[in-house]
Amino acid sequence: MRLLKRITIPLSKTQPGYYVIQVCLKHFSPESTKGILELVLENCLALAKDKFGCCLVQSSVHYAYTEAKERLVADITEHARVLSEDPYGNYVVQYIIGLKIPRITSDILAQLGGSFVNLSMNKYGSNVIEKSLKEAGEKNMSIGLLTR
Known part of the structure; x- marks a missing residue:
């Protein structure tokens, strides 16, 4: 190894x-x-x-x-905005959202807050926004739309 x-x-x-x-x-x-x-x-x-x-x-x-997983998810969450606009990074953010862990999804939405319109018009970011809409639910999406 x-x-x-x-x-x-x-x-x-x-x-x-x-x-x-x-x-x-x-x-x-x-x-x-x-x-x-x-x-x-x-x-x-x-x-x-x-x-x-x-x-x-x-x-x-x-x-x-567990510890490594938490650190990876935290790093991805911290960089969710940048990764969402990336041709490959957006898949990583979508994967994390797809884990369906409410706290993590909320944290990602908070990172994306204020950028939903720009991301929805971005070729790669729009995939993240679509995944967020499908997975996060109305309450979390409203929080994401209203933050920042």
């Missing part, structure tokens, strides 16, 4: 490499994958904006142990 940790970031930017890392996350123990998840955490924003890196971020959220 030490060798894999050193090449995780370059591997994550190719389809076969991403697949290797995903299999490790899925089948190895949390102790074994801790180093990989730390690298994903350190490079979360850059990975989320990459064609295959965005898939790795989503897989990392799915397979991560």
Whole structure:
């Protein structure tokens, strides 16, 4: 795993490499994958904006142990506005909204607050707004529309 940790970031930017890392996350123990998840955490924003890196971020959220998962979700939430306008980052934000965790969805909507009109006219942001409308419910959407 030490060798894999050193090449995780370059591997994550190719389809076969991403697949290797995903299999490790899925089948190895949390102790074994801790180093990989730390690298994903350190490079979360850059990975989320990459064609295959965005898939790795989503897989990392799915397979991560609790603490790493919370840190990843917090980082994605913090950068939700920027990621929503990105060709690949928007998929990561949609994935987090799709987890259907009310507190996290509310936090994302708060980050997007005041930007709903601009995002809805953006090629990628509009996908995030559509997912928000489907998943968040009226109450949360009103909060998101009214904040900031």
